[in-house]
Amino acid sequence: MEVHRHLDEELDALRDGVLRLGGEAEAALKRAMYALTKRDSEAAREVLEHDDAIDELEIEIDRQCIDIFVLRQPAARDLRFVMSVAKMAPVLERIGDHGCNIARAVFDLNNEPELENHIRLQQMGEIASSMLAQALDAFARNDAHAARDVIKRDSEINDLYNEIFHDLIEMMAKEPATATRDARLLFVAKHLERIGDYVTDICELTVYMAEAAIIKHRR
Amino acid sequence: MSNSIIAPKFEVINRAALPARETKIAVEGLNFFYGRTQALHNITLNIPEKMVMAFIGPSGCGKTTFLRTLNRMNDVIPGTRVEGKVTMDSEDVYAPGADVVELRRKVGMVFQKSNPFPKSIFDNVAYGLRINRLTSNKSALEDRVATALQDAALWSEVKDRLKSSALGLSGGQQQRLCIARALAIQPEVILMDEPASALDPIATSKIEELIFDLKKQYTIVIVTHNMQQAARVSDLTAFFLLGKLIEVNATEKMFTAPDEKLTEDYITGRFG
């Protein structure tokens, strides 16, 4: 149908936009974690520079969603798709912001003595990255089952966060000299934990989009 | 779209349910024939009272034919045949001795193109009252006409010219006049066949507001081509295709997550 061809094209363009935005957020997270573990200020700077692109992508997606709503009056699965995209874009943008926050922490951390083993932070970062990648994949394939699987992994991040929290608090008590560094690392862990929550949001939106089931706020 | 693959940890928030209502019109296994052509296939549907039900579907899907079986307006077309049951308030509408005139008094109809009689505004609204002898004296008649015009949101526009010709009204006013004419005899059900399709957007929205008010008192069934109108105006929606009833659902569910793929394809504009 001629009229519907436009809507199909626009919906595809929207999907591409989200995946591009998601790719940028993913890259920002990976780069920030690299900068953190390798103590690389250059990499951290790149993260901050790329953030503008992420913001612009989100605004563009916003605009496209409004246009589709008013001009095409989508219904049923198209409606749920556009609605989910409109809610997903800001979430991805915030993931990018948290990446920036981690990158900013890198500058300060590089002036502090290195923490010997931040295995768990690295783990958190990897889980967050892979969760994000899988969530975007589930979105692209309209796969609610895969999305639900990703949501389950959030508990891993939360568990890691709790462990790091206790360890760092303990260290801050035992070695007040490095308390600043420990506090910053705690915040980095917090950012990663938030990213886990955001990825969960993305997956809940994917489930709604695919199945019209609203599963948020119920865990 | 069923929710069969839900992991036990996750629940679905229930949508606000529609109020439970008595069934006003029950249709069971309805088949309808124009001569040898079958236009409706095995329709089974319950229409609850004091709600708005919309019939949607592509042109030629049978929704108008089905609407007209509810007040036996298809009887005037020669060669038509009905099989199956249509009951209103538990009485079979097509029973051999059924009173068609009485049925049509209880089930009013508003048509796609407004059809006021070439008489005065007053006489138009009074027509049903007069032929059914529903009022005993002149002042009672005048009261009923005024009430009907008020209910149809037309009174303020015509109260000073009740004796002038109905044909001098605008399209939107004429349609509201036809609604007033139908309301005057106090039906229980109002059938509307694309009542706003010939009207401009402002007149259309007046009719839609009117429907919203009317459903407090009347059961309303509206056939519409315009899906956004069905979404705006109705509580329940029934989707017809090629003479079959494909799906009937709460409107909100129908337009966000219909049960049938055919319905979804139609609603998203992928055919028809």
Place this chain on the structure above:
Amino acid sequence: MTTLTALCTLVAVGILVIILGYIAMRGIGALNLRFLVDSPRPVGEGGGIGNAIVGSAVLLLLSCAVGIPLGIATGVYLSEFGGGMFASVVRFLVDTLTGIPSIVTGVFIYAIIVLRMKHFSAFAGGIALALIMIPIVARTTEEMIKLVPHSLREGALALGAPQWRVTLGIVIPAAASGIATGAMLAIARVSGETAPLLFTAFGSRFFPRNLNEPIASLTVQIYNYAISPYDEWHAQAWAATLVLMTLILSINILVRFLTRQKF
């Protein structure tokens, strides 16, 4: 193209104007008040067409009284119930009737009424004219009723009106002006008939007293005067023709005037 069609129109209209003009010219001479009021007198004594005018009026009234209701009823039947075999037959017969030469109608009435009654009468004349009117009225009524939009009928039916009520109260009033036009055109047609009256009303020299007697009419009078050998009567024939033409013209103008206000 335009000039050619304009030329043809001029010729057609011109002929009509010439006819009217010629009649007026020949007839105006004998036209005066006495002429319009008196009944015929023997040659040389003047006389007039007063009784003929009255006679024509009586015949017209009689034929309307019979022909118009029957015509309308037939038209209503054909349009409202016109689907079946019987209706098709009726419609065919009605169409055939419109084509029957009026003299044949006259002879027919002569055979079945005049011979039975053993004398000519206004009654027979009226029936003959009615027979000519009926198919005209029936067909125009049917067409006018068919023009009433079906939506109007459905609107009334949906309010619980039985079919007869819809027909009488909604359809016929809506078609009323069209039906009236048909009736008036039928009147204009029969007011010019001569042949049927020759065998039925026959003609008379007196003012009519009752319907059972022969009666004069303008058309027959014109015929009688025209074939007579007297010049005076020829002049009177011309004058009577002028009167008849004026009357028919007036009816047509009236029809145009009354039907200009469509509801």
